[in-house]
Amino acid sequence: QVQLVESGGGLVQAGGSLRLSCAASGSGFSINAMGWFRQAQGKEREFVAAIRWSGGSTEYYTEPVKGRFTISKDNAKNTVYLQMNSLKPEDTAVYYCAAGPQRVGVRDASLYDSWGQGTQVTVSS
DSSP states (O other): OEEEEEEOOEEEETTOOEEEEEEEEESSOOOSEEEEEEEOTTSOOEEEEEEESSSOOOEEEOGGGTTTEEEEEEGGGTEEEEEEOSOOGGGOEEEEEEEEOOSSOTTOGGGOOEEOOOEEEEEEO
């Protein structure tokens, strides 16, 4: 079982930046993908970005964040990051980090088996 702890959320004005971090710990786990999802109030959880944990560093993004958000990783620190630039009020949500064993379907939340507690990101207009 993997434990995930997110940090870095907060309140920022539109056009500002935040960097989220997600530290993984535990033993006996196999991670092939790590992702970020978000859930705005009254809406369903949606995919934001993902990165392959092993066998390369392919990145995946949902269209609304392409060019503004960047996912990266530090395998030595078991940490994945989400750099968010040019933030918009519609980016306001609770952001969740997830880890999973899948090699495909990195946009599918149901394939991830470990989740963090979430961190609030609020973008004011």
